[in-house]
Amino acid sequence: MDVSGGRGQPRPGNDESAEHTGPEAPAPGGTGDAPTAPSAPTPADAKDARPEGPTPDAGAPAPESGTPQDTGAAPDHGAPAGRPEHPDHPFAHSGSGKGQAPQRPEERRRGGLLMGRPFGVPVYVAPSWFLVAILITWVFGGQIDRVLPELGAASYLVSLFFAVAFYASVLVHELAHTLAALRFKLPVRRIQLQFFGGVSEIEKEAETPGREFVLAFVGPLLSLVLAGLFYLGLLAVDPSSVPGVLLAGLMVSNLIVAAFNLLPGLPLDGGRMLRAVVWAITGKPMTGTVAAAWVGRALAVCVLIGLPLLTQSGALGSDAVDNVGMDTVLDALLAAILAAIIWTGAGNSLRMARLREHLPELRARTLTRRAVPVESDTPLSEALRRANAAGARALVVVDADGVPVSLVREAAIVGVPEHRRPWVPAGTLAQDITDGMRVSAELAGEELLDALRATPATEYLVVEETGEIYGVLSAADVERAFVKAMARPS
Numbered sequence: 001m002d003v004s005g006g007r008g009q010p011r012p013g014n015d016e017s018a019e020h021t022g023p024e025a026p027a028p029g030g031t032g033d034a035p036t037a038p039s040a041p042t043p044a045d046a047k048d049a050r051p052e053g054p055t056p057d058a059g060a061p062a063p064e065s066g067t068p069q070d071t072g073a074a075p076d077h078g079a080p081a082g083r084p085e086h087p088d089h090p091f092a093h094s095g096s097g098k099g100q101a102p103q104r105p106e107e108r109r110r111g112g113l114l115m116g117r118p119f120g121v122p123v124y125v126a127p128s129w130f131l132v133a134i135l136i137t138w139v140f141g142g143q144i145d146r147v148l149p150e151l152g153a154a155s156y157l158v159s160l161f162f163a164v165a166f167y168a169s170v171l172v173h174e175l176a177h178t179l180a181a182l183r184f185k186l187p188v189r190r191i192q193l194q195f196f197g198g199v200s201e202i203e204k205e206a207e208t209p210g211r212e213f214v215l216a217f218v219g220p221l222l223s224l225v226l227a228g229l230f231y232l233g234l235l236a237v238d239p240s241s242v243p244g245v246l247l248a249g250l251m252v253s254n255l256i257v258a259a260f261n262l263l264p265g266l267p268l269d270g271g272r273m274l275r276a277v278v279w280a281i282t283g284k285p286m287t288g289t290v291a292a293a294w295v296g297r298a299l300a301v302c303v304l305i306g307l308p309l310l311t312q313s314g315a316l317g318s319d320a321v322d323n324v325g326m327d328t329v330l331d332a333l334l335a336a337i338l339a340a341i342i343w344t345g346a347g348n349s350l351r352m353a354r355l356r357e358h359l360p361e362l363r364a365r366t367l368t369r370r371a372v373p374v375e376s377d378t379p380l381s382e383a384l385r386r387a388n389a390a391g392a393r394a395l396v397v398v399d400a401d402g403v404p405v406s407l408v409r410e411a412a413i414v415g416v417p418e419h420r421r422p423w424v425p426a427g428t429l430a431q432d433i434t435d436g437m438r439v440s441a442e443l444a445g446e447e448l449l450d451a452l453r454a455t456p457a458t459e460y461l462v463v464e465e466t467g468e469i470y471g472v473l474s475a476a477d478v479e480r481a482f483v484k485a486m487a488r489p490s
Helices: 127-147 154-183 209-235 242-261 269-282 285-313 326-361 380-390 410-414 418-423 445-454 475-487
Strands: 029-033 113-116 123-125 188-194 197-202 371-375 394-398 404-408 430-432 438-440 459-463 469-474
Touching: 127 154, 127 188, 127 242, 154 188, 154 197, 154 209, 154 242, 209 242, 209 269, 269 285, 285 326, 326 445, 326 475, 371 380, 371 469, 380 394, 380 418, 394 469, 404 410, 404 459, 438 445, 445 475, 469 475
Parallel strands: 123 188, 371 394, 438 459
Antiparallel strands: 029 197, 113 123, 188 197, 394 404, 404 430, 459 469
């Protein structure tokens, strides 16, 4: 099923530590599908939450007080037109401390055991999968023991094989989403098999509603195709044999996965399809997201109330139950878990849609601070005096030819007591400028976050396309602007 969730919400800054992670481009889209044993036909999604991201993320953080002091000019060229100045907040008295450095993709949690890289996309098995595999083995093994009592304890070995085969079919479902995404030039971060199913973490959103519809539909379509293949295989064997029982179980399970994911509410595949339809009609992807997310929340309520009632009434194939027993309690617990997953996924979809809507507001040019050049041996107190006089909030260390070589870290300045600043050279508080720490003043939105994420740092040198210095960009300013944008209504 498709999920608009993400992991990538920025975390509040901290002046105390230099080991943070910061604003991170979310994973705008993902797909997830949830298996269950045939005796409990209730698959659901367990996405993220990319996480967009972006987790599933629990949601956008609360806005911090104040706004970023975000202006700047090249040290020796004056303030460019259109870039606001904030002389009321001189560098020497700012207490913002060190901003959070975006986290490298390879430093993120891998999400479990790496099983392979089909089509170049890593596939991970989360630790929670083993718990579900044990559960399926226990439940389905009991059913096999009733149908084929002559197997004895071997019925649980057959059931374990079923659990592995079923999750293999879930992987095929996810690969369908992945191949469609790659066909549409959408990068896929990974596929993860986990509790209640799988998830394909697609990093960007489809450009058109038609592509969105196809991207969501191919997963359930492949599950239906698999169900058909298992049915044809079932016709060729004895239904009461071990192959017959396995094929029947896989056929029913894939039908359940397809049917459940076609329900028209986010974060299910059907919700992404509904979103695409509303998007195509209104021309507004946000409208489609809102509609599909609220339908998803309605589905969550229906699952919470309806699943235990259907099970107790015998509508799902079991005998009706008049008294409240352990099975009834387990059904209610399963319904609550599924409802919570769907409700949370729908909420994450709304938050991710709002995130994508506000991302273009993050522009390197408007967030850049004015900077002044200083030589490495310049006393910190003198460097700060120059910055205050120029209304700047950043220091760039230059060599004898005026070429920038490093950036003075704001957190390091805050950590130096005022009485020691005349004896501390500015260069000792600086970080060398690497290629990744030079960013274009034209970057904005997700491209800006991707650039910062690729090279974690607290400050970046912002340059024009000609190579001319524009100023210094603080990761803390980007984070605060992100939080402020997310706090505004859509």
